[in-house]
Amino acid sequence: MLSNLKPQAPDSILKLIEEFKADTRQGKIDLGVGVYKDPQGVTPVMRAVKAAEQRIWETQTTKAYTGLAGETDYRDAMARMVLRDVPSDRLASLATVGGTGAIRQALELARLANPGVTVHVSNPTWPNHLSIMKFMGLPFVEYRYFDAETRGVDFDGLKADIAKAGKGDIVLLHGCCHNPTGANLTPEQWAEIAAILEKSGAIPLIDLAYQGFGDGLDADAEATRLIAARLPEVLIAASCSKNFGIYRERTGILFALAENSAARDLAQGSMAFLNRQNYSFPPDHGSRIVSTILTDEALRADWAAELEEVRNTMLGLRAQLASELRDLSGSDRFDFIGQHRGMFSRLGATPEQVQKLKTDAAIYMVGDSRLNIAGLNQHTVPVLARAIIDAGI
Secondary structure (H helix, E strand, C coil), rough: HHHCCCCCCCCCCHHHHHHHHHCCCCCCCEECCCCCCCCCCCCCCHHHHHHHHHHHHHHCCCCCCCCCCCCCHHHHHHHHHHCCCCCCEEEEEEEEEHHHHHHHHHHHHHCCCEEEEEEEECCCCCCHHHHHHHHHHHCCCEEEEECCCCCCCCCCHHHHHHCCCEEEEEEEEECCCCCCCCCCCCHHHHHHHHHHHHHHCEEEEEECCCCCCCCCCCHHHHHHHHHHHCCCCCCEEECCCCCCCCCCCCCCEEEEEEHHHHHHHHHHHHHHHHHHHHHHCCCCHHHHHHHHHHCCCCHHHHHHHHHHHHHHHHHHHHHHHHHHHHHHHHHCCHHHHHHHHCCCECCCCHHHHHHHHHHCCCECCCCCEEEHHCCCCCCCHHHHHHHHHCCCC
16 A cells, blocks of 8 residues: 555755755855744743743643643633734634644634635745645635735735635735745735725635744734734634744644634534544643743743844844845845844745855755745854855845
8 A cells, every 4th residue: 555655745945954954064054944043053942931841840740631622721821912802702712733733724624614715825925835725625826925026015916816815715814924025014004905805705814923023922913913803704823833932842723713602612613623633632731831921920021021032133133134235235125134024034036046055155045035034143144145145146
């Protein structure tokens, strides 16, 4: 049987990681994988996370199963962090295996509710969005998002395309820190999107993977809150990997905002059913870390302060890189880097130019020229800036 399996195409980012590891050159720079690194190149364990784990170790008395939907404390704490004002009579929630698991379960839920669903997804988007939908056999269409000329959002194209979504279709939106481009929508643009979705009856699925990495913990959730306040049905997939730094704990959550309490109960039961079919009970350690931090005033304050340090470090690197490139190029054509938010920016380089960066300068980034700002430090920024100019970007 197993000999009948077909080889699968390797994940482009995982392949890039292996290439980087095999490169023996000194001074090589990894800007591919989407993981935060401090100036020493380490992905640190946050102070509040260590303190929470210590408390859990000292007080936990059992490793028995949790509920199918995960622990209530975690789901409630995350609802307050993401939505602030929680419409509890309309909100269903589900602990998931990371933000990726939340996306998968959201799409499974959408298909259960509407077997003929089509998903509308930004061009470009996180490649795993497309990979999951293709594997599931879900039909999807792309809507315009990134303007390659300005390196900003093609908002007129976006509006025209998402207006074509039908009633009951899914429109997949990045809540903040768009991956892979770093180009974000303004509050005014989000309000226009809400109006389009209100008119069409399409359902937004918001991928909120980077809350706290852009303009701040609350500011990054404002678009999601606006959509939730305006529309009767909303799906939200959130991740704790980045803002809590617990990547390997695979801690995510799916929210389903329903039109009324009866629909909420149906959604809650269906979501628990989906967990049961997939992995039964969700992992608990990461979610218990998160709930311990979010429900303790001192731990939450320390976590929020360290998260701000992370965010401001990335903003500083953006400003430094934009300044270096302005000086080297004698133009402002790279100023978009300072205007983008989150871990990523898309340079707008060709695959050949990206290859030249790897071959000539040992600088690794994804083939579409997405670079991870958090992979830099103040010493490697000038190296990257010179390499970008030398590559003719």
